[in-house]
Amino acid sequence: MNAAAIPVSNLDLALASMLVVANGALAIVLRLRIAGALAVATVRMMLQLTLTALVLIALFRTVSPLWTAVAATAMVGFAGREILARQERRLAGWWAYGLGTGAMLLAASLVTIFALVGQVQPDPWYHPRWALPLLGMILGNTMTGVALGLDTLTSRLARDRAGIEAQLALGADRHEAMRPAARQALRTALMPIINAMAATGLVSLPGMMTGQLLAGADPEQAVRYQILVMFLIAGGTAAGALAAVFGGIYRLTDSRHRLRLDRLAG
Amino acid sequence: MLRVDDLVRPGLGPLRLHVAAGECVAVAGPSGSGKSLLLRAVADLDPADGAVSLDGAGRESMAAPAWRRLVAYVATEPGWWADTVRDHFTDWARALPLVTRLGLPADCAGWPVTRLSTGERQRLGLARTLVTQPRMLLLDEPTSGLDDAATAVVEELVAEFRADGGGVLWVTHDAAQRARVASRVVRIRAGRAEEAA
Incomplete structure (x- = not known):
């Protein structure tokens, strides 16, 4: 009784990313001085995971x-x-x-x-x-x-x-x-x-x-x-x-x- | 009995030393001159070059634990590894006469180690080593925390140990004590030994 996985589209990600953007806006308004670190961490997370995906795709294709x-x-x-x-x-x-x-x-x-x-x-x-x-x-x-x-x-x-x-x-x-x-x-x-x-x-x-x-x-x-x-x-x-x-x-x-x-x- | 030749370790030596059976050699010298380093090196607790032997048997000829049971080092501040006093003795019944002679009550067996004073630790540390019946004692200021009465008992016990044929290397700052307990004095200055009369 395996259900099909529900795919996540780019639009879905863009919508969800509004939460982090709101987070950053709040940090700026409240002068928490973590907006920069938040931005860097978010970008790093996306880049690292994308890179991982590329590596995994290549590895799964070659099975070497x-x-x-x-x-x-x-x-x-x-x-x-x-x-x-x-x-x-x-x-x-x-x-x-x-x-x-x-x-x-x-x-x-x-x-x-x-x-x-x-x-x-x-x-x-x-x-x-x-x-x-x-x-x-x-x-x-x-x-x-x-x-x-x-x-x-x-x-x-x-x-x-x-x-x-x-x-x-x-x-x-x-x-x-x-x-x-x-x-x-x-x-x-x-x-x-x-x-x-x-x-x-x-x-x-x-x-x-x-x-x-x-x-x-x-x-x-x-x-x-x-x-x-x-x-x-x-x-x-x-x-x-x-x-x-x-x-x-x-x-x-x-x-x-x-x-x-x-x-x-x- | 104990022979030390060309003993070298960082901050010490080369050093020559000889202790005959039943003899006590005092080790004197300013603080930091390497007296404790010498005792630790002889007990093989720190790496050192040179020949060290007991009754002709080089220490390399036996396992290090066997060597240290024969040539026993007693630190100025003896270390503890268990909770109560008794846990630090393999045979408390045999140690008890020694412990009471050193002025501690018989019920100190159950005392937590944390409750012991500096002087009590020193006396128990010595008793702990004496009951194992080593051939040679390396004493590092064993009476530095003791009053005159307790010091006298310690000197008496060491004298009995010598009478049974044991050899002693005794580090002490106290000139009067050196005169009482030792037949010879070796002075260590900047890691070098010089024999004094």
Whole structure:
């Protein structure tokens, strides 16, 4: 019982854009001094999305594994920059970008490929129409988990330095001494997805499901898809956070079981 | 017992040092001269070049945690990682006689660490290390926050540790204490050691 999607015309968009124009007029009249930022953001939003559409159209037409992989790599790269921006204390050197990005690349690609090959099964399995939106949703959430996990780990290690070194001085190995920090980092990383799963459907209608409904999909199928995506996100977040936190511990300690906060950027 | 040769780390060395079994060597020198850096480097808590060995066994020949159980570093302000005092001891029953000798009540086991004064932290930090029975103690101003009576107990405990064959490196600013506890004094000036009589 799929209904047909109702197309959105340019006239529809022009009409809806009056709301933003009214917003800008209000900002000018009330001298909020955000009219400029509003205009820039609106234009950026339109340009970026149009560009995305052009890229997707080209990708869907070619269905090339190479170009799909290039697009996926670019997405992971941008997400890595976002993780870096959310770190209060960064690892020194190349690790600052490499650890978060590497953890995400590992987790998101594993989970996306698992979903493509195992459940969604498009033909071919790497078809960008399925691969890229799935990757995008998994990345967006894994990114949050990885960023939170790393940030919690580094601030805990810096704060608890005396306690950790006291344990090391008493003969604990680095894993014992880091355990409380690792636990808290992982808990913090996984909290958002747990909260999201608990609230989904009651407080929030997930964007993907809403989009499917608007596109005319049967609610039952839309909900099945959403549950699938939530499982994928939960798995991706856990894998990404685990890789990032244990990678961080590996980097901030050494083989002589020392705490190496000197490897954080000053 | 403890041999240190050509120890080098940023701000320190090259340094040579020897502590015999049952001996206490005091480490003196102005603030910032590298005394704590020396103890941390010997305990292998910070990376440093050079040869460090205990009874002929180089520290690289064993895992770092095993080395630190033998050569135990006690910081001026000991660190804490759990909620209550007892959580920081592997065997509280064995630690209790030491704790009471250091002037703390037996019921301090359940105290939250946040309630401890500086001096209580220092005494518990020392007790925590002594019960693990290391071969060598690296003490970083262990009595800086203590009154005379508690200081005397700490010096007594360290003397007993030496009588059992343990070696001690003791950083202290107090010349009178150096004279009481140490058989030799090593002065550190700008990262270099000079032996004083």
